[in-house]
Amino acid sequence: MNDLAVTVENLRRKFGSFVAVDGVSFDIGRGEIFGFLGPNGAGKSTTIRMLCGLLRPTSGEGRVAGFDITRQPEKIKTRIGYMSQKFSLYRTITVEENLDFYAGVYLMERRHHRDRKDEFFRQTELGAFRNRVVSSLPSGARQLLALFCAIQHRPQIVFLDEPTAGVDPTARRYFWDKINSLADEGITVFVTTHYLDEAEECDRVAMIFEGKIAAIGAPAELTRTRFKGRVFRLGVENPLQARSLALTLDGVNDAVVFGSELHLTLGDAANPDTIFRQLESRVSFADAPVLIEPTLEDLFVSLIGEERR
């Protein structure tokens, strides 16, 4: 029990007749980076908001840092940090004034606050924006500031709801370096994203779809154990057209477009040669098909496909 930062048991939340979170259960170990993956509206934010004590669950149980989410939310709030999906810092005051405000609210020691703030301004582009009003910042810088506001008081657990939305790839690298260093300090990180490449950085991920967890585990293990079939990558001139054609063929379970490439998932019983011959007679291949390791995205698409069927 002591090693678990978060435990959730059959958590549900309804808004009217709409079930946003439909009985999810999972545990997160201390110091773990736990990724919550899923499309918009899958129930990621609703789950986070229940864990942070902002929203009461309709039913089910949850504990964060050892405290009950419905009965002891005030105890939880002193031990967590939260970065909401929608930007929620004060826009009319400066970067530093926002940081100072939250340092005060979390009763940070002045010395710690000053040291961490200085380090943060040294390490990131925000140093240049220190005395700028937040509304004038580019969106990447805002996200950085929100991240820092959530972690500057060194919470036991930090909840990051789509932290890298609207952040350019280089800055995203900084985010993940920061997240990794938090985990090294023993801070548990609960992060949601819909960038599946980011999910590979997590120790474990849960895939959530329509309020339910479709799969949970370490990324590599998930694609190995949960994925049914084989994935082939091929280059085609018109991937969208090729995709719809491929889906009409027997033995093709899924076809997903990645830029100019097509990932085809074939059932275990299917014969790849027959399928590719059929396909090549209708569309021209730029690159020959290669058998590849399925990615999380392939897994996700196939899991959603299963759900829908």
Place this chain on the structure above:
Amino acid sequence: MSFTRVIAVARKETLQILRDPRFLFLAFAFPVVLIFLFGYAITLDVREIPTVILDRSNSTHSRQLIRSFVNSGYFSEIARANSEKEITELIDRGEAAFALIIPFDFAEQLQRDRAPVLTIADGSDANTSQSIVAYSRRILTDYNLKRVGSAIGIDVSKMRVTAQTRFWYNQELDSRHFLVPGLIALIMTTLGALLTSLTVAREWERGTMELLISTPIKPVELALGKLLPFYVIGMFDLFLSSAVAVIIFDVPFRGSLVLLTISSSLFLAAVLSMGYMISVVTRSQQLAYQVSMLASFLPGLLLSGFLFPISSMPKAIQIISLAVPGRYLIDILRGIFLRGAGLDILLPNLLALAGFTALFAILAVLTFRRSV
């Protein structure tokens, strides 16, 4: 409760106020505008009534009568008419509010026993026309007395019983002295409720509340921190408008400054928590603005005794007015400014304000807790 958190909130709130021109205007310019507007434009006194005169008699007697009207200070002749039609036109256009018509046989009739003159008052403003009629009657009575006296050879001003009227606390009977202390209360009610009603609603609207309620901040810390800067603004406005009242409008200040500070603080605490509660409940700036105007400005204007004396309202309305915090402050302010009243006299009003403060403060914190 943590003092550090209260200060952190107060500091942040102050920074936000200082960077928001809308708030700055409401907090500092609006009271001054209001006090000058009311101080100069609104007066309940009836003086220098625009008067048109038609003197058909054109005799020594008629001129004497006209002089006693004009010299009274209440009537100011704006035109001498040649026909009744002209009078009608002037009154219709609103240029004259009173007309005096002296018939051609006025002097002859005066020698007998009856000399009717016609007075016309514009009745569309009922209050003013009441005063006009009263003034004109008094002037005519005095005129008659003098005539009777001189006929029998007695100086009537020495003979009759005269009432030497003194208006205590407002000797000049200047309605500004009566209005301006009330106006200060009205300004504080409106600003206090309006400004605070926007603060929490704004946090919900802009999404900043989402993060704030994920922190360990307690409702009472948030409330105190948010209200502190507005308390300072409110007190600043109080002293500013008091200074304007005394320096520019010559309103006397006879009471104690300490008592003024204490009672205004209590009052501010009540209206600020009322505004805060409105903000917590509505969660939208638009709605909060409307509700606080409805809950503060209108009762403050109509039911507080600011313009209309509470004692002349119907019983039911008088009972309703007990729930308007402004009436207690207006009583207190008039007491302090005009009568130099002390704590012993003002105590019941102060207690009422303390009651409101406690009620609204508790409600404000309780409603917030439920909404998280």
